[in-house]
Amino acid sequence: MVHETKGMRDSRGPSKQHQQLPPLEEEEEEIDDRKKNGKWEVLPPELLFDILKRVETAQTSWPARRNVVACTAICRSWRQIMKEVVKPPEKSGLLTFPISLKQPAPRDPPIQCFIRRETSTSTYRLYYGLSPSLQEKNDKLLLAARRIWRASGAHFVISSAADDFSRASSTYVGKLKSNFVGTKFTLYDSQPSSNSSVASSSKSNRRFHAKQVSPKVAVGNYNIASIVYEVNVLRGRGPRRMMVSMHSIPASSLVWGETNTLHSFDEHCPASSSKNGKEPLVAISPKGSSAATCVEPLVLKNKAPRWHEQLQCWCLNFRGRVTVASVKNFQLVAVTDPSRPVPSDDQEKGVILQFGKIGKNVFTMDYRYPLSAFQAFAICLSSFDTKPACE
Numbered sequence: 001m002v003h004e005t006k007g008m009r010d011s012r013g014p015s016k017q018h019q020q021l022p023p024l025e026e027e028e029e030e031i032d033d034r035k036k037n038g039k040w041e042v043l044p045p046e047l048l049f050d051i052l053k054r055v056e057t058a059q060t061s062w063p064a065r066r067n068v069v070a071c072t073a074i075c076r077s078w079r080q081i082m083k084e085v086v087k088p089p090e091k092s093g094l095l096t097f098p099i100s101l102k103q104p105a106p107r108d109p110p111i112q113c114f115i116r117r118e119t120s121t122s123t124y125r126l127y128y129g130l131s132p133s134l135q136e137k138n139d140k141l142l143l144a145a146r147r148i149w150r151a152s153g154a155h156f157v158i159s160s161a162a163d164d165f166s167r168a169s170s171t172y173v174g175k176l177k178s179n180f181v182g183t184k185f186t187l188y189d190s191q192p193s194s195n196s197s198v199a200s201s202s203k204s205n206r207r208f209h210a211k212q213v214s215p216k217v218a219v220g221n222y223n224i225a226s227i228v229y230e231v232n233v234l235r236g237r238g239p240r241r242m243m244v245s246m247h248s249i250p251a252s253s254l255v256w257g258e259t260n261t262l263h264s265f266d267e268h269c270p271a272s273s274s275k276n277g278k279e280p281l282v283a284i285s286p287k288g289s290s291a292a293t294c295v296e297p298l299v300l301k302n303k304a305p306r307w308h309e310q311l312q313c314w315c316l317n318f319r320g321r322v323t324v325a326s327v328k329n330f331q332l333v334a335v336t337d338p339s340r341p342v343p344s345d346d347q348e349k350g351v352i353l354q355f356g357k358i359g360k361n362v363f364t365m366d367y368r369y370p371l372s373a374f375q376a377f378a379i380c381l382s383s384f385d386t387k388p389a390c391e
Contacts, residue, residue, distance in 0.1 A: 048078070049084075049085070055071060062128060090369060091106070093105075095128055101143060105372065105376075107368060109368075111128075111367055113373070115377075116362060124147075125141060126145075126373070126377045128142050132362060144162050152179070153178040155175055155176070160173055173189075174188050174189045174374065182229070183229045189221065227244050229242050239314050240302070242301070243300070246297055249371075252295060298334060328356075330354070333350050352369075354366050365380050
């Protein structure tokens, strides 16, 4: 009878209690995962901080610096420590994470990069380093752009990938839009800058990847800068003249020790507060006060070159970083009043961005505080566009 009872129980299948238990293999996998994570999480924080600090200090150049990025993918504790160890470009002078491309460079020395141009595909790629290496695969790609011709003018779509220029992609960074004659450019960022207050124009209802835009901010492009080239009315031969208005950077950012935290997009300045045709910025008011104050944006002008009698050409001192004469070469300095010429003494001291040719389809780009790599790259892209009204 005992054997018959066991047979009947076996024919009915396993009990409910046994059906609720997970298989033994799944239990072993969960235990193994806990053990693997535990190996990294149980390290003393002081020891782990010292180890990661040494890794970050030793790997100061690419491609070796990819090890620093890999450390952030180990576990949560490693990621938190790496946030403390890796300093922003303004303090370290190094570009490590993708967010570094939209953070300001150090005041001195400048971050040195170079740009490769592919005329067949109208593609421009920004690389990190002094000059191109013998093997292009060893160069660290920062940003890429492709020029698209439209009826209204040229558009430069900027991406963090070398070949993906779709605006619906997660690699989309921003765009540079020009007018028909190539004298006025507008720079749009896919995300609002932490200190930006100028919203984009109306055409911003496009589909974007969810990782691009903060859920608290409306989807679209945000106007962060405008670039204007002076029209050559007399058609005389000479260098280009350009002026750049950084709507997302206040003019007071160049003052040492000055902190500039700007307000949200919801508050606006009175129309009368704008001077010299520039778009004002909305600054955060002191705590406890609801009134917002307006500040002037940073304005950059190209440094005036000098005529060399012996060489019979216009010359600028690029300190060895530019070796080929080109109408595209320029240096930008900050000015307080765009209608006033830049003094020669100030020009020598405060070159914020310089761009010039060193070979066939190869250009150098050196930038410093308060510009970011994305902003500097976009300004240089405007120099590539044809400008029949300026030459």
